Amino acid sequence: MSKPHVNYALDPKPIGIGGQAEVFRARDKQSNQFVAFKRLLPNLRMDKDATARMKREIDVQFGIKHPNIMPILDYSEHYYWYTMPLAEQSLMDMPNPIEYLQILQIIEEIASGLEFAHKFGNIHRDITPRNILECKSADGNTRWVISDWGLVRRIGNTSAIRTSPGYQYGTEGFAAPESGLDAHFVDARADVYSLGRVVAWCMSGILPLQNIPLNPDGPLQDFILRTTKLYPHERIANMNDILKMIKELKNTTI
Structure with missing residues (x-):
């Protein structure tokens, strides 16, 4: 290094x-x-x-x-x-709306990465289309990866980095509402919320407004509504549950 x-x-x-x-x-x-x-x-x-x-x-x-x-x-x-x-492109570079099965594949890969990070107490706090990148593997296949961990919160770690209660950490429209209250107390459900907002953007191409509830339609309506509840305790709890939900959605399309 x-x-x-x-x-x-x-x-x-x-x-x-x-x-x-x-x-x-x-x-x-x-x-x-x-x-x-x-x-x-x-x-x-x-x-x-x-x-x-x-x-x-x-x-x-x-x-x-x-x-x-x-x-x-x-x-x-x-x-x-x-x-x-060097990435091929970001999710933000793709034309909208993105095809349904492609959304499921992308979100499954990102949820898998987040589930692994969460196991070690790392909350990303800034999941957005710009921070989801497409990379080419050595075998020529592509995969989607999570980048830009600059706002990561390490659960259980006492940080000397200054944060300000009331300041909205993350990207406007995608950041979980609780991140603007006290960023030190966000957990995996903040990334669940952001991922749900990313799915809504994939379906519509419309950038969401901060803390404004979504009114989605289409085959991922239930997924979006369950992941983007205003209060953390009302949301899908973790990435493992999201992966199960994606598997069920894939099975219903076969």
């Missing part, structure tokens, strides 16, 4: 910019392979909270080995940057 930054040739312009980091396509000069290179924005590299979040993101994402979680290939010893496989 921790090759010097000079071992990567970055494209002149980023392929994505967020609130704390930017992502470039880059060529690994040693392997001559293209990767995605994510680094903190220049003005945040001396910010203790920003670097602590990047460290947490790297620690969690590097530590979780699952085919539906974006792997980290390399990272800086100062946690300013890391590399990962």
